[in-house]
Structure formats: structure tokens, C-alpha cells
Amino acid sequence: MLYFIGLGLNKDQLTFEALNALKTCDKIYLESYTSNYADNNIEKLETQIKKKFVKIYRAESEQGFSKIIKEAKTKNIAFCVFGNITSATTHSSIINEAKDNKVKIELIPGISIFSVIPMLIGLEEYRFGRTVSIVKQEKNYSPTSFFDYILQNKELGLHTICLLDIKIYKQSKYFMQPYEATIRLLEIAKEKNINTKDWKIFVVSGACSKKENLTLTNLKDLSQKETKYNFPSSLVICAKLTYNEKENRNKIKNV
Amino acid sequence: MLYFIGLGLNKDQLTFEALNALKTCDKIYLESYTSNYADNNIEKLETQIKKKFVKIYRAESEQGFSKIIKEAKTKNIAFCVFGNITSATTHSSIINEAKDNKVKIELIPGISIFSVIPMLIGLEEYRFGRTVSIVKQEKNYSPTSFFDYILQNKELGLHTICLLDIKIYKQSKYFMQPYEATIRLLEIAKEKNINTKDWKIFVVSGACSKKENLTLTNLKDLSQKETKYNFPSSLVICAKLTYNEKENRNKIKNV
Structure with missing residues (x-):
């Protein structure tokens, strides 16, 4: 078995x-x-x-x-x-x-990060669109499809969970940090001429551990400081929040 | 506390x-x-x-x-x-x-039906759009927005988890059966002039219990027989399956 x-x-x-x-x-x-x-x-x-x-x-x-x-x-x-x-x-x-x-x-089955994230930040599970992975840009590998999916979700009024790139080998470990992900998002936004000024973003790091941290911010602020967040870090790019979600956001956790 | x-x-x-x-x-x-x-x-x-x-x-x-x-x-x-x-x-x-x-x-947090469904039927979690609830039509309450969301997901190449209406009171219980949900979907499809002939649908019932049952079918077949599925029953309306998903579907469980 x-x-x-x-x-x-x-x-x-x-x-x-x-x-x-x-x-x-x-x-x-x-x-x-x-x-x-x-x-x-x-x-x-x-x-x-x-x-x-x-x-x-x-x-x-x-x-x-x-x-x-x-x-x-x-x-x-x-x-x-x-x-x-x-x-x-x-x-x-x-x-x-x-x-x-x-x-x-x-x-x-086990407890999934996909179930925990909406719970921690008080967003409604029905209002999430497809999940994306933000991947590190490499020499011959530079996908931008995750950005299109985020836009698509936003247009439909849906939040997006963004998982960040991880590469763990026996001898080396790479965990993409939220500021790196944000720099990449801003680069693509510039190429595509998309205004991201109003985008609200949650950083959810160290979920369900003693190091758990929830931060509500925006792309520009997040990209400007090389803050190291605890593993695992994910971003949630918010659609327009409903009244309930705003209430929850303020109350479930003191973000 | x-x-x-x-x-x-x-x-x-x-x-x-x-x-x-x-x-x-x-x-x-x-x-x-x-x-x-x-x-x-x-x-x-x-x-x-x-x-x-x-x-x-x-x-x-x-x-x-x-x-x-x-x-x-x-x-x-x-x-x-x-x-x-x-x-x-x-x-x-x-x-x-x-x-x-x-x-x-x-x-x-607890194990969520949202994590279990993709696992049971071998569909990729990244390829699910927003979840919908199919609600019982009542005298002054006849929403059809769930149908629009399913269409939206389909157009984006995404699967849809459909939760079925539940009304549990101390004295009475109502669990919408998959065939009822399907009849409602077909009615709305007819009103909107949408062809649903090619829609592939999973019924996931009694998930994680001894009565667990997975059925792959289509709207018409499901609507024509008053089959009682075990609680909880959900539908998954599939987008076009990827090669991997077809492989998984055939192998993870013998649907």
C-alpha cells in the first residue's frame, strides 16, 4: 500500500x-x-x-x-x-x-495553505479566482502569464493568491521573497502599461507558525525595502473589498 | 477565549x-x-x-x-x-x-471540501475558477448569477466547484440533489440559449466517508434520473482537461 x-x-x-x-x-x-x-x-x-x-x-x-x-x-x-x-x-x-x-x-488530505489564507485575512473564499505562481525570471525563462491571470481576476472582481517561487535542492535553497515578487510584478506592469497604484496586497508569511505575520501594503512600498519575510510567504492581490471583507480584515487579525 | x-x-x-x-x-x-x-x-x-x-x-x-x-x-x-x-x-x-x-x-483550520475535491478527481488546483453555490429557486428568489460565473470560468479554461443548496433546521433538512441542480442549470441554459451538450461534470458525493462516490457524467444524463447521492454532494463542471488531468482522472480513482 x-x-x-x-x-x-x-x-x-x-x-x-x-x-x-x-x-x-x-x-x-x-x-x-x-x-x-x-x-x-x-x-x-x-x-x-x-x-x-x-x-x-x-x-x-x-x-x-x-x-x-x-x-x-x-x-x-x-x-x-x-x-x-x-x-x-x-x-x-x-x-x-x-x-x-x-x-x-x-x-x-492535509490542511492546505489555500484554506488558511482566506481565513487569516478575512476574505471570502467564493471571491478568489485562479491561483498563480510568481516565478523567478531566468536567462531563457521569463513567463508573464501569472500577471495576465491576476488582471483577469481583478477584472472579474476576484482576489488572487500568488504563491512565490521555491527551489529546494539538497545543497541549496531559494525562497522568493515578497519584495522580489513585487519588483517582477512592477516590471511587467510597466511593460504592459498597467497602473498598479491602487492595488492592495496582503503578505501572508509563516502561516500557522509562531512566526506568522500578516501585512497589508501595496506594490510600491513592498518593492522598496528588502524585508525578509518568513517561509512560506504568499501574496494576495485584492479585488475591491466587500463591506463584510473590510469588517473582517479589521477584526479577524490586527493587520 | x-x-x-x-x-x-x-x-x-x-x-x-x-x-x-x-x-x-x-x-x-x-x-x-x-x-x-x-x-x-x-x-x-x-x-x-x-x-x-x-x-x-x-x-x-x-x-x-x-x-x-x-x-x-x-x-x-x-x-x-x-x-x-x-x-x-x-x-x-x-x-x-x-x-x-x-x-x-x-x-x-480544518480539512476543507475545497482541498479534497481536486485531489479526489485529479484536477489541478491552479485550474479552478471561483466557486459557486447552486441555490434552490423559490417564489421570490431565483438567482442565476452562479450560471454566469460557470460560463465565465469555462471561457477562461477553468473548472468550477458547485456547492449545492443546504437548508438544515432543527425540524427539517433539505439537501439539494445533483439531479435537481442539473435541472436548474438546464433551465437557465435554455433561457440563455447556451449549448451545454459537451459539458463534462463530476458528481463528488460523501467525500472522505465510506459512502464516497465519484461519477463522471453530463447535464442531460444527470437530470433524467432522480438518483439520490450521499451528503455532501458537489458538482464540478470541467473546463477542457489537460493531458495530465485526463491521465489523473483515469488513474487516481476509477471513475
């Missing part, structure tokens, strides 16, 4: 169904290249459940998950992911590979 | 942080008018945590939450919700009322 388990955003967000599955497992893999706990306390979870996690990095996953799938033919194996399990495309690949190999699978 | 706690979609989806909060509470309220467990097993959870839930219905909540808030000034009180905590507007009202009364609050 191969369990796909969402761990949530901190160790206490583990669900009982996740714990019960982990207890039966002979080996537990932890996907360690698309996310992490904000508190970096996976060791505390290991102590709590009295099992060790074997970390998997991007290079290994790109070579295929054949080893894990082979093990899961005869043993109970867990493939754990921070947050929820289906946000990254590689996760669906391993699920499909397992199915191709007739390995029995079970999907166990 | 007033805890707002998401219970998830079945009793084993309770998180440790929810359990730890419940343990400290003198009284536990359960919002019982916008949702429920598919398995109806809140009693099992009561046994497990050795505490009773006091159920709250719509009428009581509309009279205001003043009693609960007054209690929370001197005691630890929990306000529990099935799934996640911020999907219903009334929930933000009580949060705001607590804040106005200077009652300390803590928000504890």
Missing part, C-alpha cells in the same frame, strides 16, 4: 487519519523540495510519532519514483507532503506511476 | 491542534445548519474526546451569538464547524462580534 499523506502546515495540524496510516508504515518518505514547515520542526514530529522520515529531493524524484513504488508492492509505504497532497504536478506523477504498477494507494 | 475550530469531513480528520483546544474547553458548540459529517458520526467523536457538543441551528444563530460570546469572556468556549471554518458568512459575523466584545479568539 502506498499512502499519500498531507502533513498540514505545522506538526499539530497532523490529522488522526494521517497518524493512523503513518503508524502502519514500514517506511516514510518526505517530499522535501516544494515546501517545508515554517517552524522547521519535522524532527519534533518524528519524535512524536517515533518514526524517521526519509527526505526526497527534486533530483531523486525526477529520476522517477520506481524504487518507492517497488517497495510499496510488498510493504506499507508513506509519501508525505507538507500542506495538502495534490498541489504539485510531480505528486500526480507518482500517484499515476503507482496506479500503472497496480500498487494500492490511499490519499489522505 | 473563543476557539473557532474546523472539524474536517470525518471524525479522523480532526487535527491535534483542534483536539488540544477542545480538551481545554468548558463548553463546545457545534454549528449544525450549514453542514454535517457524511457519516453522521459526531457521536463517535464525542465518545473519543469525552465531551458533548451543543448543537446550534440557524434560528439561534440569527438571533445573534451574544450568549456564546458572553460565556467566552470568562471561559474557554469552542465554536466548531464541519470542514473548514470560514466558508459561511455567519461564521465571520460571530468572529467579528467576538472581536467587538474584546473576546480573545483563535482560528483552527
